[in-house]
Amino acid sequence: MNKNRMIVLENVTKSYGEKAALQGISFDVENGELCVLIGPSGCGKSTTLKLINRMLEPDGGEILIEGRSVRDFKPELLRRKIGYVIQSIGLFPHMKVSQNIAVVPSLLKWERKRIGERVDYLLELVGLDPAIYRDKYPNELSGGEAQRIGVARALASDPPLLLMDEPFGAVDPLNREILQVEFLKIQRKLKKTVILVTHDLDEAIKLADKIVIMDMGRIVQIGQPENILSKPANSFVRNFVGTDRAIKRLSRFQVADYMNRASSTTIRRLKESNYKEAASRRESRFLWITDEMGILTGWIDFKNFKESDRLEEGITHVDPSNFAVRAEFTLKESLSRMLSQGVRSLPVTDEKNRLIGEINLSTIEKLTELEE
Amino acid sequence: MREKREAPDRVAILATSTGLLSFLFPFINFKKNRLVSGIPVYPWNAGGIYFAIPILLVLIASLIVLFVTRRKSFKTYLFFEISGSLVVILGLINLGLISDNLTLAAKALSSIARATPTTSFWLFMLSGYMFISTAKKELPKIKVYFSLSLLLFIILLATSGFFKHTSVYMEYFAKRERFLQELLQHFYLTGFSIGLALIIGLPLGILMQRSKRMEKPVFIFINIVQTIPSLALFGLLIAPLSLLTQSFPLLRSLGIEGIGSAPAIIALTLYALLPITSNTFTGLKVVEPSIIEAGRGMGMSSFQLFAKVEIPLAFPVIFNGVRTSIVQTIGNTAVAALIGAGGLGTFVFQGLGQAVSDLILLGALPIIILAILTDRVLYITNRILTPKGIKYEQE
Known part of the structure; x- marks a missing residue:
């Protein structure tokens, strides 16, 4: 036994x-x-x-x-x-x-x-x-x-x-x-x-x-x-x-286990560099921006950002405590934040709002595919 | 903006009008001896004017307060409490004073002349009592001190011989040894019966709550007992008890007879059962099932659950039943005098037989005072003994 x-x-x-x-x-x-x-x-x-x-x-x-x-x-x-x-x-x-x-x-x-x-x-x-x-x-x-x-x-x-x-x-x-x-x-x-x-x-x-x-x-x-x-x-x-079991299931998964490495740059370095350099640092559509301490301050969406644009116009500033998710959040909460903000990707921060990763909609989508 | 006016306190209205009404009736019935019909004396006669006028003023002030107050407050009720106490105190002083004056004036005529308090006096006392009882609702804390000091004052007056020329006191004085004896007998009958009722009633209530099968028959029995008129129950017990003692002479040597204390105690015990049993039953029954389940689930044995949870929670209800039972028995014991058991009822029935109202009062007044006093003391005791944390509204 x-x-x-x-x-x-x-x-x-x-x-x-x-x-x-x-x-x-x-x-x-x-x-x-x-x-x-x-x-x-x-x-x-x-x-x-x-x-x-x-x-x-x-x-x-x-x-x-x-x-x-x-x-x-x-x-x-x-x-x-x-x-x-x-x-x-x-x-x-x-x-x-x-x-x-x-x-x-x-x-x-x-x-x-x-x-x-x-x-x-x-x-x-x-x-x-x-x-x-x-x-x-x-x-x-x-x-x-x-x-x-x-x-x-x-x-x-x-x-x-x-x-x-x-x-x-x-x-x-x-x-x-x-x-x-x-x-x-x-x-x-x-x-x-x-x-x-x-x-x-x-x-x-x-x-x-x-x-x-x-x-x-x-x-x-x-x-x-x-x-x-x-x-x-x-x-x-x-x-x-x-019928919402697919979404219910998401509350079993934690962000920590499914987040990806986030591509980011600090705001000072961004200002010193040019578009090409910034673009080269990104791994996806988004480039997260932090301050020297690593605290999230905003992002650049390269879909709407052209080489000719001024850098300041491309940056969206955010309040990290409202926008980002934490590693201990569930994927259900992450999905609901993505839907309410209208974004496909969310930064993941620690308790001091320092950027530690990102969570993507595509990852979540894969998990909701159910075997019938 | 005008505030909406609150309706005046109804009991206070009744108390004020009762007090005012009492001026229409004689205060004292003055008799040359205990048998002749007397002459009516009003509150303001025979030097009573000095106390009758203050009473009148208090009542008029109450009347004004009643109809001027827009919003009843703590102060309003404090005023009623004071008014009530004043009406009682002034009424009592007036009684003592007028009876002194009358008797002194009549000394030449007869040394057994007496002043019997009558309608007006009783109405004053009623009026005062109503004031105090309506004030009680709003002044729970102060009330105790007020009542106690009022009580102390009355006891002081009574024992100092202030009422020595009132009829009841004269009856008491003439029979003071007998009075003490019957008072003790009254205590004995009441105490013995309550003791028995507790010994039988508490387990019976517990049994009813534990066993569904027992619930109905026990309830039917104690309810039937309660419907038998007390006089009839006392009478009914005479025959079987005398039969019993005739067949078993041993019982007689124990003091059990068809008449006397034995049947009285049996009847009184039976009457005292209902409040004790039914309150024990109800008190235990209303303990929430979830509390019992929690206790059982934590591993309490049924005895532990009973002693540590059910009894403490049912306690205030059970104690209230005991209180009702005791107060009721103090009154019921009066009837016991009819079958030769003695007690204060002896004076009541003697008085009835001889048509002497003073003698009736000598028996009845102590019973009333005892009942009220016991009720209050046990009420406060219950408050003190009830475990904190139980929200329980009494009365």
Whole structure:
């Protein structure tokens, strides 16, 4: 058996009375993997999640965590080793934030000092100032803050496994995006094994290492987000991922992996040189222009620039923070910037607006060609 | 630009008109002894003018404030709070003063002459109470200090013998040993019944919330009990209890009889059950399922969940049920006197039997004061004990 497999589900079945909720579910999740269960409501994704920490008991099949059956553990003891986040968060309103986070460590009888340090560490991890938030009550928190506390609470005893049932479902769209990005950052740092249930495909594509698509108690397709979008297994998945799957797929790719070397010159050198010299430096239609520090200031488009024109007229000046993309942006964001600016090529800059490369529409086009 | 005028506070209107209306009625009924019908004395008679006029002025000032104020503010309610307290204080002083004057003047005639407070006095007290209760909505913090100092003042007046010539005080003085005894008996009956009701009611409420099967039958039972008139319930218990003690003489040696404390406590306990049980049930039931799920998901055992989450969250509702139950039982205990259980009701029923209103008051007044006092004290206790962070609107 593969040692890396944190969770294994083997032919798990579950029914509520006459109604079969799960009809033989098998999949596994590797150590440190973020696995998203997705599907229309009633597909059995939440049921699957609740079977793992024994909030529900299966009718048949086997669930293994680190090679041991969940039935070997007392439910309460099992759950204390698994972080659990639910959509409605369910913070205890009569307890302070610090007490809420400390629930599981207290159940595990940690020392007070250790609990206090852990609470502060977790608050900082989720981006909340411990001095401000430690003593607040849940009714003094915004939805986004409560959600962060919910995540902190689930991570309290540093469990290797995290179960999340629509964790961002109750937050408004704007905050949801922020929380998703922050959660990814935390996840990259902590490398937990996460099983997350959602019905939001964009969320799944953004977060998942692996997606499990379910329908009517069965698994329809398992795979990396890129593969599911490029090769839907059947018409159900094709409909589920939607006609814009080609564009959705782009959010899986980062600019850093697809940018090209940019041809550029500094503004001083450009002024000292002539058209011919400038033109010889370009490798494409565009020549990016930077200052001495390497900070992007504009570009020359050689399509509209003739040898006879004055140099100053050919330069388009730009504000790099608005115009350029960053290496960590997704190709989806790059494409949308290209379309809104009406250009076929965008400069890529670092956090100090220094030019580090360019991303081209043709590269993106190649990636959107789907195998039907 | 003219600001739109707010409607005046309706309770304050009622309080003012009640206060003004009370000048039309006699303030004291002056009797040569406790049985003869007396002569009516108005608030301004027999030297009362010095306090009747200030009361009138306070009420007229309230009237003006009511109809001049465009926008009710903190100050408006502070004014009502002060007006209410003044009406109560001045009314009480007037009562003591007039009864002193009358009795002194009548000393020559009879040493058992007495002044019974009547319509006008009670209306003043009602008026003051209404002012204070409407002000309470807007002055939650100040209210406590005001009420406490007012209460302290009244207690001081009463214990200093200021009312020694009023009829109720004379009845009390004549029966002071008996009064203390019945007061303690009243406490005993109420306390015992509440204790039993807690022992039975709390688990019953928890049981109802845990088991769907128990919910309906328990509710039906405690609701039926609640619909039986208290007098009938007391009567109904006499027969089975005497039968029981006849068959098991041992019980009699324990003090259980068809009449007396035993049936009273049983009946009072049954009445006290409903608020405790139903509030325990409701309090636990309204705990959000997501909170329970989160607790379970984190690995709390059902007992830990119950003790650390469900009970603290349900606490204010449960405590409120206990408060209602206690206040209600203090009143209900009065009826227990009918089956020989004693308590302050003894004076009420004696008074009814002999048509002596002063004696009725001797029983009724302490019951009312006890009930109001207990209610307030428990209300504040609940506020203090309720875990911070729970937004919970009481009353």
